Amino acid sequence: MMDDRYFLIEEARNGNQQATEKLLVNWQPTLKKMAFKQCSLNDVDDAVQESLAIIWRRIGTLKTVEAFPGWLFIIVKRECAKLMKQTHKLDEMPDDYQ
Template sequence: MIRASAPLIEAACAGDERALSQLLSVCQPDLKRFARRTCANSEDAEDAVQVALWQLHRKIGTLGTVAAFATWLFRIVERECYRIFRRSSSGGALPEPSAAEAAAPQIPTDLRLDLTKAIAALPEPYRVVLVLRDVEELTAPEVAASLGVSVEAVKSRLHRARAMVRESLMNGGYWNQEG
């Protein structure tokens, strides 16, 4: 979850350069954390964050509502990670993993892409809750407070989102109905 206040976002949308600069600084750590989980490697994650921050700087004035800010920004990072992956996979072999990446448990690239697509295909209320709970690792009360809904609504949306993602992955042949 991006820890930017609504007044800061509104001021940046209105063209306040100081607010925009502060917003860029506030958003960067959250975007980096998200990008490291979404992109194939840390270099791609850094590139995706830079693109997202540049897009934020250029297009903050087009943002419709403050409530859409986090989703909008995370989608930019997600799309950029996917674009970088497609570009690197079409250009030949993937880059060699670093020692830290090699030691970490690896998710197969095709599963990662299919999972990203399944999450991106979710209706927005479900996608936002899933990202905040399972990617950003916020608690249900924190998600409820940030979205202005009840904890029960968060739990319900999260359950439905996980079921839709599971269904999508099962349809893709990742595991059978019994497993």
């Protein structure tokens, strides 16, 4: 019998939308904690929202349920880096600015 903590992940991987919704609700606080450690404070909510959307779209591609926590960490880390890069670009002044 499958361990209860992996049941929702497996169901979500198999396309069960209710399981995916419950999984995302259950893991949202963890995603937020991860984002607080990886993002600037202003980017935390955006990183979490984008990460949730990515998880929703790609959960079926997850190879094993045991990989789920690490996969989440990678998604959040990439989203934080992307947001930081976008913010940094917006803060730079063009070379020809006078």
